Amino acid sequence: MTKRGYHHGNLRQALVEAALALIEEKGPQGFTLSEAAKAADVTPAAVYRHFAGKDDLMAEVARQGYDIFAALMEFAYNNGQPTALAAFEATGRAYLAFARRYPGHYMAMFEAGLSLNAHPDLAMVAAKARGVLERAAETLSQHIPPEKRPPASMFSAHIWAMSHGVVELFARGNPGSKSPYPPEDLLEAGIGIYLRGLGLLPADR
The missing domain is CATH 1.10.10 (Arc Repressor Mutant, subunit A)
Known part of the structure; x- marks a missing residue:
C-alpha cells in the first residue's frame, strides 16, 4: 500500500x-x-x-505555538486599551485562553525541555511573544517614579510566572478541578495584588 x-x-x-x-x-x-x-x-x-530528529519536530510545533500565542497576546493588548491597565490585564487572560485552546502547542513550548539557543527560529518568535508583555509592562510602569520603577523585563516576568502558575495548577487537566475559584479570577486578583504593591492601584478600603 x-x-x-x-x-x-x-x-x-x-x-x-x-x-x-x-x-x-x-x-x-x-x-x-x-x-x-x-x-x-x-x-x-x-x-x-x-x-533532523524529534527535537527538531518539537521545535517546529513550539514555534507555531509561539506564533499563535504572540498573535493572541498582541490582539489582547491592542483590544484591552484605552487604558494601560486594561491592556495589561487582557494579556493575562489571553495567556489562560491560549493554554486551554492549544494544549499541544502549550506543552511543546513549556514542557518539552527545548533549548531556545539551539533553535534560532523558535527563539525569535518566543522573544516576540515576550515582547508584547514587556511592552505592556513598560507602558504601565510609566506611572511609577523612575527611582522606584522595576525594569519592564522583570515586571513582565513576574506576571508571566504568575500566569503560568495559575495555568499549571488550576487551568489544565485534573488539577484545574481543585480550584475553588475560576482561574481568571485567581489571576486577576494576583495581578491586582502585585500592581497594588507597586503603587499602580489604590489600596483596598
Missing part, C-alpha cells in the same frame, strides 16, 4: 499535526518519532526529509 504522506502535499505540516495529537495524548516526552511518522501515515525515513 502506498503511503498517503507522499501524496497529500504537505508532509511537514502533517507531521506537526500528528505530533500535536500525540503530545495531547501522551505528553511531549511520551512518544517517538516513529510514532509520529505512523500517525502521519508515512515511513520513519520520510520524516528525516523535513526534520
